[in-house]
Every structure is written in structure tokens, then in C-alpha cells.
Ligand SMILES: Nc1ncnc2c1ncn2[C@@H]1O[C@H](COP(=O)(O)OP(=O)(O)OP(=O)(O)O)[C@@H](O)[C@H]1O
């Protein structure tokens with residue numbers, strides 16, 4: 001008889017097992033992300049390029065009442081987070097299209113663990129991209145006023161946004177029939193910060209956009225980041241931002257669980 | 266317990282949309298044996314294997330694997346089997362070793378045990394030298410070995426291999442056959458699917474021939490071969506007239522006909538005496554047959570003999586009536 005006595009970490013189906021699966025998936029997805037050099041470089045360079053374009057090409061023509069680079073950094077951070085998180089959809093769609101998901105399922109790995117792995121990788125990618133954007137921003141004159149508490153709070157808001165958007169992207173990845181379709185979602189998310197206060201004041205937009213720009217989830221996230229980093233009062237924006245993130249996360253976790261079961265029925 | 270089948274299905278049915286993919290599949294696989302599910306493209310081999318590995322629920326019928334129901338006791342079945350799918354499933358961007366360690370961890374081994382197990386399997390599957398290379402750089406044969414190794418991290422009781430040798434060169438195929446034989450020798454039950462009679466013959470104690478979602482024949486390789494004579498004598502006739510005469514003489518015995526190449530095939534056991542007597546009988550004047558070859562019966566021959574029609578790929582099948 002083969003050695004079925006090999007020590008096992010935990011009983012099947014137990015929460016400890018689900019946690020192990022999620023951690024193993026997180027390590028896997030992070031490793032795959034790090035080795036997908038083209039996509040990684042794009043996600044690091046694109047936000048920096050956009051920031052440079054805004055600051056040096058458009059910055060002279062836009063008056064926001066603050067130094068433009070300082071005004072724009074929170075928006076670039078959010079744009080960067082969105083772009084990085086949306087790549088989760090491509091990773092999930094790729095796994096679903098290949099035999100690897102059968103392999104995982106036959107080992108009793110659930111959809112939640114697989115999604116959690118992709119979301120963790122997304123968080124790691126975003127931490128790197130955010131670091132790069134901040135470094136370049138500081139080099140070109142971004143002067144935040146935040147103290148340690150402000151930085152910590154800003155990091156928290158950004159993390160909540162990344163988490164919510166990554167899990168939403170995971171659900172989109174389950175919905176998409178191919179990786180190409182999933183990558184379309186990246187563009188949608190990339191454009192979401194434009195009709196908001198990310199790059200210009202909402203007041204300068206046409207009236208019909210105010211309703212959307214003022215109330216879409218990206219706006220309170222940017223407003224709270226800006227307030228926290230510049231040491232200004234953030235008011236209700238912080239709670240609005242967190243509420244949006246919590247809502248999106250809850251819906252996405254539930255939806256992805258359901259979609260995974262349906263895809264693998 | 267010992268003579269209770271380790272895999273048993275009764276009346277498995279599965280449809281996708283209006284296409285009936287399985288129309289009542291009954292299988293019994295003895296513990297410790299090698300069982301081959303033989304069939305052409307679209308016969309339903311992969312669907313059967315996916316039901317056995319709990320990934321797909323049958324519409325009707327039931328399957329028991331290692332003593333558990335594949336629907337009700339999914340989790341118990343999953344602990345006792347491994348599935349190596351038809352298409353490579355591991356991460357190309359991870360090394361062979363990383364892939365195996367990941368599978369070990371997912372199976373529930375501790376970090377340390379998973380590392381040891383990966384090392385053992387890489388050694389056993391002759392992949393130790395490539396352990397630190399990304400799987401994407403492996404040859405087809407190495408990929409396949411890694412896929413199978415990944416299935417073995419948990420020492421499964423039943424190993425399901427879906428077309429383990431399709432696309433491999435003869436040498437890699439040979440290696441794969443040896444691996445399957447080793448598994449069986451160690452007491453593991455192996456159920457594999459294949460499109461090659463020769464492979465089923467070499468490896469399997471019992472073979473089920475699957476056609477359009479039904480088991481059309483079931484038995485030992487010898488049983489099946491007795492029904493198709495095992496080999497085929499192909500005759501190239503001298504001219505069209507000779508072809509016509511000989512085809513008429515042979516009638517239904519000609520299991521293979523290719524008028525454009527003046528080719529007729531008849532079953533034979535391949536022995537010199539049988540071939541000689543067939544030639545004497547078919548061509549007493551010694552002027553009709555220009556050349557002949559003897560080769561192993563193919564799946565087509567088995568099909569023709571057992572179903573009375575050529576093995577049309579079921580992928581081109583019409584949907585079943587609404
Ligand atoms: N998910 C699915 N949706 C629709 N049709 C399917 C699905 N899976 C299989 N089929 C159909 O079921 C039939 C049998 O498929 P299956 O993959 O079981 O055959 P197979 O014997 O493994 O063939 P092959 O040798 O090509 O691998 C085919 O006609 C296939 O098109």
C-alpha cells in the first residue's frame with residue numbers, strides 16, 4: 001500500500017484547509033504575476049507616463065488652485081490601482097480557460113481560494129506600482145503634508161479600493177469567455193477616474209456630467225486620498241469611500257462564488 | 266472488499282444541450298488493474314473521466330469510485346483519486362518543482378513533506394535535471410510526465426489518465442507505458458483513455474470500447490482481438506479488374522476498402538501460414554495481388570468488426586432528436 005500516512009496539514013473542507021489553499025494560491029499567483037514581465041512593466045510604467053503627460057503637457061493649462069502635481073497624485077494613484085486591480089480579470093479568465101482549474105478542483109480547491117490568490121497577487125502588484133508612482137511624484141515636486149497617521153489612513157483607503165476592485169475584477173474574469181474579453185474590462189476601469197475630480201475640478205465639466213462625476217465611487221476615494229495626503233479635512237468622503245469599497249467587495253465576493261459554481265457545474 | 270470493483274458506473278448519461286454525449290455507460294474496474302477506455306474523437310471518453318473525477322455531474326446513472334459516490338461523497342472521492350487531463354494543466358511559468366510543491370501543499374501535505382515529495386517524484390519521473398526549469402520550456406513528453414507526477418503527490422488509489430500519450434513521439438510513449446506499468450505493479454488502479462488499440466492492448470487488462478456514448482464492447486485485449494483477428498492483411502491489387510473480382514470474392518470479409526489505391530484489407534492473425542493460405546485462396550492464379558502488407562489492427566478495424574461501420578468521429582454527429 002502506498003504511504004497514505006503522509007502527514008496532512010488539516011482535514012479536508014475545514015477552514016484551516018481553505019486558508020492553506022488561499023495562501024498557496026496567493027504565492028502561486030504572485031509568482032506568476034512577477035514572471036509575466038510584459039504585463040508587470042506596463043502596469044508599473046503606464047501610470048507614471050500618464051502622470052508625466054498630465055503634469056508637463058496639460059498641467060500648465062489646468063488651474064486647480066493647488067500645485068498641479070500635488071493635486072493630481074491622488075488621482076494617478078487611484079488610476080494606477082484600478083489598472084493593476086483590473087488585470088485580475090485577465091488572470092482569472094486565463095485560469096478558467098485552461099485545464100488547471102480542473103486540476104485544482106480535483107484537489108478540492110474552492111473558487112474562493114482561487115479568487116483570493118489572484119486578489120492577493122493584485123495587492124502585491126499594486127503595492128509595487130504605487131511605490132513607483134510615489135517615488136517619481138516626489139522626484140518631480142509632489143509635496144504632501146500628511147503626518148504618519150495621514151499616510152497610514154491614505155494607505156488604508158487605497159488598500160480597500162484595490163481589494164474591492166480586484167475582487168470585482170475576479171468576478172468579471174469568471175464572467176468573461178476569454179482573456180481578451182477580460183482585458184477589455186481593464187480599459188473600462190482605466191477610464192473611470194477621468195469623469196471625477198482626479199485630474200480637473202468637477203465644476204469645469206459640463207453640467208450633465210456633474211451627477212455622475214460627483215457620485216461615482218472613484219470620487220470619494222480620490223477626495224479622501226487628497227485630503228489625507230495634503231493634510232486637509234476629508235469630511236464625509238472617507239466614510240463614503242469605505243462604504244463604496246465594502247459594498248463592492250461584498251457583492252463581488254458573493255457574485256464570484258456563484259459564478260465559479262456556475263462555470264464549473 | 267478486494268473483489269469489489271474500485272470504479273463502478275451504472276447507466277451514466279450526460280447531454281450537452283441537445284447532444285447526448287453519454288447514453289448509458291456501465292463500467293467495472295477491478296482494484297489494482299489497468300483499464301482502458303478506447304474510442305474515437307467525441308466518443309465521450311473525457312466526459313466519462315470528468316464524471317469519475319467528480320468534476321461533472323451525470324444527468325442520470327451513478328458512479329462509485331474507491332467506494333464513494335462521485336456526486337454525494339465528492340470530497341471523499343477527490344482525496345482518493347488523481348486526474349491527469351487530456352490537455353496540459355500545470356503552470357508554464359512555474360518550474361517543474363514549484364508546480365509539484367504547489368500540488369502537494371494543495372493536497373494537504375506540510376511544506377516540508379511537499380518539498381520531499383516533489384523531489385521524489387521528479388527523480389522517479391526522470392525530471393530531476395529539469396526541476397528548476399519553467400514547465401513552459403519542457404518538451405511534450407516531459408510536460409506529460411510532469412502532469413502525471415502532479416497527480417501522484419497524494420498517492421491516489423485510482424489514477425485517471427485522459428489520453429496520456431496523444432501527441433507524444435514513440436520514445437516518450439514507450440516511457441509513458443513503462444510508467445503506467447510501474448503504477449499498476451505498485452497496486453494503483455489506472456483508468457486511461459486512448460484512441461489507440463495498440464496502447465490499450467499493451468497496457469490494459471480490460472478494455473471498454475466506447476462509441477457515441479455507449480460501451481459497444483468490453484473485455485480483455487485478447488477477447489477484443491479475437492473478434493477482429495488482431496492484424497490486417499492489406500492487398501494491393503494489380504488493376505481495377507482484379508480489384509473488382511477480389512472485392513466481390515471477399516464480400517463482407519474485406520474490412521478495409523480503398524478503390525482509388527486498389528487496396529483491400531482482410532483480418533488475419535498475422536501468422537505466415539494464415540497469410541499464405543489467404544493469398545492462395547484469394548489469388549489462386551497468382552496474378553491478381555501485386556503487393557501485400559500485414560499490420561496491427563487499428564481502432565478502425567475494431568470498430569468495423571464490432572459495429573459494422575467505420576469509426577466516424579462523433580464530433581461530426583448530428584444532435585440527438587429533440
Ligand atoms: N462542455 C461541453 N459543452 C458542449 N459539448 C460538449 C462539452 N463537452 C463535451 N462536449 C461534446 O461531447 C462529445 C464528447 O466529448 P468528449 O470530450 O467526452 O469526447 P472524447 O471521447 O474525449 O473525444 P476526444 O478524443 O476528442 O478527446 C463531443 O461531441 C463534444 O463536442
Ligand SMILES: [Mg+2]
Nearest residue numbers: 310311312351
Ligand atoms: Mg477527450
